[in-house]
Amino acid sequence: MTAVDTAPAQVGGVPSMTVTLRIRRLNPEGVGDHAAGEDYWEEFQVEAHATDRVLDALHKIKWEQDGSLAFRRSCAHGVCGSDAMRINAKNRLACKTLLKDLNPAKPILIEPIAGLPVEKDLIVDMEPFFASYREIMPFLMPSGPAPERERLQSPEERERFDDTTKCILCAACTTACPVFWTDGQYFGPQAIVGAHRFIFDSRDEGQWDRLEILNDKAGVWKCRTAFNCTEACPRGIEVTKAISEVKKVLNTGEI
Amino acid sequence: MTAPELSQPMPRTRKRMNATYRWWWVFQRVSGVILVVLIFTHLFVNLMMGDGVSQIDFAFVAGKWAAWYWQVIDFVMLLLAMLHGTNGMSYLINDYARSRRSRAILQAILGIAAVVIIVLGSLVIWTFEPCPVDATGAFLPGVPSGCPFN
Known part of the structure; x- marks a missing residue:
């Protein structure tokens, strides 16, 4: 028996609707009435299903209405972390946000993530964000010769940093942080999450090097526990908790 | 046409x-x-014990501060609240003040305000006279019923 597609595609099965997207745009070379580097709102209307994601709506705009709309996306399935943007004033991944969860009756506001320099439309310069991540040395720092087989770890040891291994570096947390917005001095939640992942790893021996870097006025102590990061994280990482665990280690001296 | 420099x-x-x-x-x-x-x-x-909010008048406050432990409790509360609030505001200034100059000015204003309020509040708490008398030596109207204390 061969499986045959007998039933016609149920396009009408999911209700379709017209949604309005108000997108914060910026063209570095200027376009129409807008000077180079000026940011402005532009509205688009797309026909979409309730189960479509914001990314699908953006694709429709880019492919069918305005090819100049610029945004990043790679895997489009919530794994690569390229398409973090500010949707209805909350940082989310466009590929994980369904239109039906956004009250499509009103225009959906889409802005680039805040606190990083905008290059074009929804694309920001991620370099300051990655620079902070590099500073905390996000790689295993073991001592002694490499073992012949895996570095073993008990489930309990793994459990301590399991949450922070989920980070995909989308920058949703860091660009939701009100302290990060102020002057760019703060490392940002993501860098601390990245450090947490190694500090609490029993196989790593560079904990105190990383803690020394984070024990800075612009390090963990700049965190005001606003919880914006925890709320923004599309992976559900308890970011503020991770930051507090690093603070606790610095206060008690015990990992 | 060239793209604007990113800040x-x-x-x-x-x-x-x-x-x-x-x-x-x-x-x-x-x-x-x-x-x-x-x-x-x-x-x-x-606000909850006794007659609630309507009980608060000079006599009520005087009655409380006639006891040393209320003086201590209120003084500790004044000190902690002021230092906690001042320190929090100082964090905010450090986070949000853009220039060195505005930071210094705001921190100075904050410091002066904190010192003035702590000194003034401490004076009120520790030099408070619960049973004030007039020129003839009689209690003024409105003193707590327990006067004179001690």
């Missing part, structure tokens, strides 16, 4: 945590917990 992020100035800063950080947490207890006790005693 560079401010280079990070390495400022290690020092002992004073850490002391204030711990103080902020500890004082916060103590203040929750003190403030809710204060609200409960003043």
Whole structure:
């Protein structure tokens, strides 16, 4: 028996609707009435299903209405972390946000993530964000010769940093942080999450090097526990908790 | 046509945590917990016990401050609340003041305000006369019923 597609595609099965997207745009070379580097709102209307994601709506705009709309996306399935943007004033991944969860009756506001320099439309310069991540040395720092087989770890040891291994570096947390917005001095939640992942790893021996870097006025102590990061994280990482665990280690001296 | 220059992020100035800063950080947490207890006790005693909010007049305050422990409790509350609030505001200024100059000015205003309020409040609490008398030596109207204390 061969499986045959007998039933016609149920396009009408999911209700379709017209949604309005108000997108914060910026063209570095200027376009129409807008000077180079000026940011402005532009509205688009797309026909979409309730189960479509914001990314699908953006694709429709880019492919069918305005090819100049610029945004990043790679895997489009919530794994690569390229398409973090500010949707209805909350940082989310466009590929994980369904239109039906956004009250499509009103225009959906889409802005680039805040606190990083905008290059074009929804694309920001991620370099300051990655620079902070590099500073905390996000790689295993073991001592002694490499073992012949895996570095073993008990489930309990793994459990301590399991949450922070989920980070995909989308920058949703860091660009939701009100302290990060102020002057760019703060490392940002993501860098601390990245450090947490190694500090609490029993196989790593560079904990105190990383803690020394984070024990800075612009390090963990700049965190005001606003919880914006925890709320923004599309992976559900308890970011503020991770930051507090690093603070606790610095206060008690015990990992 | 050339693209506008992107504004560079401010280079990070390495400022290690020092002992004073850490002391204030711990103080902020500890004082916060103590203040929750003190403030809710204060609200409960003043607003819930007895006749509630309508009982608060000169005699009520005088009656409380005639007891040394209320003086101590209110003084501790004043001190912790002012230091906790001042330190928190100071964090905010450090976070949000753009220039060195505006930061220095705002910090100075904050420091002066804190000192004035703490000194003034302490004077009121510790030099308070619960049973004021007029020129003839008789109690003024409105003194608490227990006068003279001690």
